[in-house]
Amino acid sequence: xHSKKALNPRTKKEGSLKSPTTIAFLGPEGTFTELAALEHFxxxxxxxxxASIDDVFAAVAQKHVKHGVVPVENSTExxxxxxxxxxxxxxxxxxxxxxxxxxxHLLVGKDNRTKPLTKIASHKQSLAQCxxxxxxxHPNAQLLECxxxxxxxxxxxxxxxIGAIAGKRAADRYGLISxxxxxxxxxxxxxxxxxxxxxDARPAVNNKTSLLIYAENKPxxxxxxxxxxxxxxxxxxxxxxxxxxxxxxxxxxxxxxxGHITDKLVEKVFIQLRKCSAEIKILGSYPVFKTEQRNF
Amino acid sequence: xHSKKALNPRTKKEGSLKSPTTIAFLGPEGTFTELAALEHFxxxxxxxxxASIDDVFAAVAQKHVKHGVVPVENSTExxxxxxxxxxxxxxxxxxxxxxxxxxxHLLVGKDNRTKPLTKIASHKQSLAQCxxxxxxxHPNAQLLECxxxxxxxxxxxxxxxIGAIAGKRAADRYGLISxxxxxxxxxxxxxxxxxxxxxDARPAVNNKTSLLIYAENKPxxxxxxxxxxxxxxxxxxxxxxxxxxxxxxxxxxxxxxxGHITDKLVEKVFIQLRKCSAEIKILGSYPVFKTEQRNF
Numbered sequence: 001x002h003s004k005k006a007l008n009p010r011t012k013k014e015g016s017l018k019s020p021t022t023i024a025f026l027g028p029e030g031t032f033t034e035l036a037a038l039e040h041f042x043x044x045x046x047x048x049x050x051a052s053i054d055d056v057f058a059a060v061a062q063k064h065v066k067h068g069v070v071p072v073e074n075s076t077e078x079x080x081x082x083x084x085x086x087x088x089x090x091x092x093x094x095x096x097x098x099x100x101x102x103x104x105h106l107l108v109g110k111d112n113r114t115k116p117l118t119k120i121a122s123h124k125q126s127l128a129q130c131x132x133x134x135x136x137x138h139p140n141a142q143l144l145e146c147x148x149x150x151x152x153x154x155x156x157x158x159x160x161x162i163g164a165i166a167g168k169r170a171a172d173r174y175g176l177i178s179x180x181x182x183x184x185x186x187x188x189x190x191x192x193x194x195x196x197x198x199x200d201a202r203p204a205v206n207n208k209t210s211l212l213i214y215a216e217n218k219p220x221x222x223x224x225x226x227x228x229x230x231x232x233x234x235x236x237x238x239x240x241x242x243x244x245x246x247x248x249x250x251x252x253x254x255x256x257x258x259g260h261i262t263d264k265l266v267e268k269v270f271i272q273l274r275k276c277s278a279e280i281k282i283l284g285s286y287p288v289f290k291t292e293q294r295n296f
Numbered sequence: 297x298h299s300k301k302a303l304n305p306r307t308k309k310e311g312s313l314k315s316p317t318t319i320a321f322l323g324p325e326g327t328f329t330e331l332a333a334l335e336h337f338x339x340x341x342x343x344x345x346x347a348s349i350d351d352v353f354a355a356v357a358q359k360h361v362k363h364g365v366v367p368v369e370n371s372t373e374x375x376x377x378x379x380x381x382x383x384x385x386x387x388x389x390x391x392x393x394x395x396x397x398x399x400x401h402l403l404v405g406k407d408n409r410t411k412p413l414t415k416i417a418s419h420k421q422s423l424a425q426c427x428x429x430x431x432x433x434h435p436n437a438q439l440l441e442c443x444x445x446x447x448x449x450x451x452x453x454x455x456x457x458i459g460a461i462a463g464k465r466a467a468d469r470y471g472l473i474s475x476x477x478x479x480x481x482x483x484x485x486x487x488x489x490x491x492x493x494x495x496d497a498r499p500a501v502n503n504k505t506s507l508l509i510y511a512e513n514k515p516x517x518x519x520x521x522x523x524x525x526x527x528x529x530x531x532x533x534x535x536x537x538x539x540x541x542x543x544x545x546x547x548x549x550x551x552x553x554x555g556h557i558t559d560k561l562v563e564k565v566f567i568q569l570r571k572c573s574a575e576i577k578i579l580g581s582y583p584v585f586k587t588e589q590r591n592f
Binding site: 052054074075076077078081082124127128131135142143144145146185186188189190219220222223226227229230233234235236238239240241242243245247248249 | 348350370371372373374377378420438439441442481482484485486515516519522525526529531532534535537538545
């Protein structure tokens with residue numbers, strides 16, 4: 001049982017993979033989500049890749065890990081629906097956010113500079129972020145949707161007919177070369193990641209709160225949800241709709257706003273909100289990442 | 297030049313494929329979009345399949361066809377981002393909507409009942425609508441993202457290792473058999489389609505209007521957009537956000553509401569709206585499809 005792992009002092013201190021200090025991220029290694037986890041937890045974090053967003057949520061909910069890191073929104077392609085649906089279904093809390101610039105490259109095997117590519121593999125969000133570039137440069141390529149960009153890089157490493165859309169990190173990790181650089185359709189392409197846990201975060205200096213609201217099915221219900229925020233002059237930083245999945249054409253609203261659930265002002269918002277909407281689920285209050293987001 | 301086509305009285309009357317009466321739909325044949333086009337135009341329509349949503353929009357904008365039909369929203373999986381982005385970029389108008397129930401089946405080649413499937417092909421929206429079923433029943437299958445479910449059916453017909461997720465119509469069209477029925481995660485799964493044209497629709501008895509609003513980047517801007525609708529007691533039937541793609545983390549709002557742009561009440565809304573938002577683009581006023589949608 002004297003494995004390499006047991007000899008590593010950090011691993012010893014924080015325990016094995018079952019330790020509650022392990023951090024689950026949407027893997028495999030080499031994804032932007034791993035970079036986001038490193039940004040949040042630093043090099044000292046005990047990172048473990050998981051195969052899907054659902055698996056990261058399950059690992060946190062079942063306390064196999066203390067934290068999880070998943071992508072939630074891209075500045076070009078919008079919400080990551082899978083993460084939103086897990087937030088609807090799960091009881092985990094959002095305890096942090098990370099925003100990273102995302103640049104995509106077309107990666108191929110090292111001996112593949114001259115062969116024609118017939119397939120392009122990537123996560124569906126990355127395929128979407130490069131949609132116009134693909135249509136223009138590889139209009140006949142078959143698109144392979146992968147669980148992650150790193151999985152796409154693995155495919156490209158094993159099959160010469162496949163190119164992978166992924167970041168520079170994946171090229172290094174899987175021994176590929178980049179034949180086209182910065183191919184995302186929008187130059188300013190960033191992704192927002194969430195850090196999740198089964199416990200609430202402690203208040204920081206600047207906080208943000210994320211809510212899920214099931215609005216009533218009657219005229220003006222969204223207006224009445226926004227009214228308390230306007231009355232108390234609290235800025236929204238995001239509003240999104242998703243199908244509620246309870247019945248056809250019913251929606252839930254994802255709302256982010258400035259403030260912490262323990263703030264007096266935010267408590268007042270909740271008192272007013274409870275009068276006007278069917279159901280509220282608090283997803284978490286957490287420190288604002290150091291970047292400029294929008295207000296509306 | 298005396299082709300079969302020239303002998304067909306309907307084709308003669310309505311002209312060749314370049315005729316402005318042709319209807320472009322997201323093909324190939326056998327898609328739910330073709331069904332939606334048949335629902336709207338009846339058997340008399342001169343339907344022509346196009347390879348992508350972008351191509352349908354381009355064919356309408358360039359007047360190669362008079363109408364186009366594309367999917368815009370699913371009751372389980374939400375908005376079809378590609379269509380929303382085309383609505384942002386294009387000057388075409390929405391002139392109608394169709395809502396169809398969508399049931400998915402797993403289709404394989406006729407001699408393939410006992411072979412293990414290693415790949416599952418479909419449009420990314422359909423893969424998402426069956427996400428839980430796939431995870432449970434084919435957790436290791438590679439997902440192939442296709443331009444349409446019908447293209448996936450064609451793949452399955454040519455490769456025994458591929459199963460296609462598509463509707464019954466695609467099974468009939470491509471000679472496949474259905475080995476699992478109604479595999480969509482939500483029983484009540486419907487898709488909403490838009491009919492587009494380069495001219496406005498004439499007012500009907502019950503109308504709906506679709507707008508794009510670029511909100512100002514300041515607190516309360518969304519609230520002030522909704523205020524005129526509340527003041528004039530006009531029901532919203534939909535609100536969605538999409539990245540504006542002009543700058544990172546700026547959003548546009550897609551808003552649908554009851555009424556026609558030529559209604560006196562709606563004119564009043566526009567007068568109030570112009571005072572509070574950066575830019576409004578009218579996507580069209582068109583007859584409401586005969587189904588119950590939500591208000592908020």
